Amino acid sequence: MAVRGSRPGGFHPVLGRKRHKRAEIAGQIEHTQGELLKLVRSLDAVDSAIRIFDPMADVGEIGNRQYPPLHAAFHGEMMRFVLGALRVGDGPLTSREIADHVMVGRGLDKDEPKVAQMIRKRVGACLWKSKQAGNVREMRVEGDLKGWVRN
Secondary structure, eight states, X not given: OOOTTOOGGGOOHHHHHHXXXXXHHHHHHHHHHHHHHHHHHHHHHHHHHHHHHOTTOOGGGSOOOOOOOXXXXXXXXXXXXXXXHHHHSSSOEEHHHHHHHHHHHXXXXXXXXXXXXXXXXXXXXXXXXXXXXXXXXXXXXXXTEEEXXXX
């Protein structure tokens, strides 16, 4: 079946990329299903161990614990890293420079794009909160970039 607007020979570059993406997502689903199966087996084993000690136990009453977010920080840890970076920095720092400081301090890989983006968002939230509290202020640096300094 030809796709409207397809090129001669039936190849369309968008279709090649979409097929690649579909294969990637299908692989992720298969991997996740395998991980889920392992978790279900582990949960069954724990339930069995509980019933050995208490045959009348209703394991369904045991509440679920919230799964922590990726690279969760302790309370106040991000703020300490952000303000620490501003303290040791020479002049105004961009949020990207502050995020790099945070990632090095937490032992995270700066070259991992998803981790870097997540930490930059958290740094931005810390900077906004600190600005609202009057702890930091914005300054213009290099073109359209925004720099941050401590008050």
